[in-house]
Amino acid sequence: MSNQKAISGAKRPRARKRRFYQIGPDFSGGRPGFWVEDESILPPYRVDRLPASTPHVPYVFDKKVGSLPRDLEVCYHWWLISDRTKAVFERLDPEAFVFVPCDVRMPHGIYDGPKYWLCDVVRVLDALDESQSRLRIGIRNDVRYIDHGRKYYELSLGDKLVFREAAIGNAHIFRMAYHDAGIICDQEFKDACKSAGLKRIWYIDVLKL
Template structure:
């Protein structure tokens, strides 16, 4: 119908079930200081709130993460660990097709605890990031800290600004880099593709 407004897209926090079914074989050897997966040094050049580097880029590890899987447990397509994702080849194919510029990857080493070759798993970081993409005045439980980040009170209802996000389907916010957000379309794609292990929490809308 001419003049009809587009229906608002729901926004979600993307997470995964916390029932891994695997463990690290070399977590303490990934970085020289034993920091595990964590970021070493500044998250961004100059300031945490500077773009375009974006948050949580994968460090230059001394060796690839090695995961030991329990052969009695079903392998999921996605695991969330320390602000990163560990994803299957199936999940990576979905990312590559529908959000090709949103992530960076590192192929892991895997095996089952019985010595058999493990599944193909990628360490993934969502690096597509946006600044000032939230209408804070209309998101009453989101507060701006002195450093410019977001502090969340309870179950915040996020009011996103579509003009800033420009159709992003999988993204982070510079001011709240711990979270990974996605839209309803991406959530639907995960269901259609039979992705196992995803968890979605609705947190607001991407357009009004």
């Protein structure tokens, strides 16, 4: 009898909370040897998200100028990603992204490397638990900003972000509402990228910015 009471009174282990990371390109590696050949192809600066209807983006790769792109690089406020990166992203969370193919050429010879894509994280979630987080929250009063008159988040070293998992649901990657540059992924997304051997990507634990 006493054993039954002990078993029934035992506490159940708490479900582990998902871990989240800020994700982005690793800027180490020296001077880049790649650039957009015709910038007029790209959407105007004030277009927040990359339209799927964007024409093929012409890129020049020249290793004499600098290092060639790896799996994830910055392209203005989007990403330039390799074909294998696209495969991982699409497998994990296809609805989170827009991909636009790049036409790559080299100044000398013919490019025969992997395909590259312009990529944008188009899912935006208002999922931050502001009461549990540590960051600056304000109203943008500078007319030079697109979000003039609206709430914004400003992140600094030492800040902490706590997210409401119910607002994230099954999503593995998203942009933060009120902080467009903040792209967040979960542990599963990070692990999949690591397992695939994707290079040139950094992750920062959002609890220890």
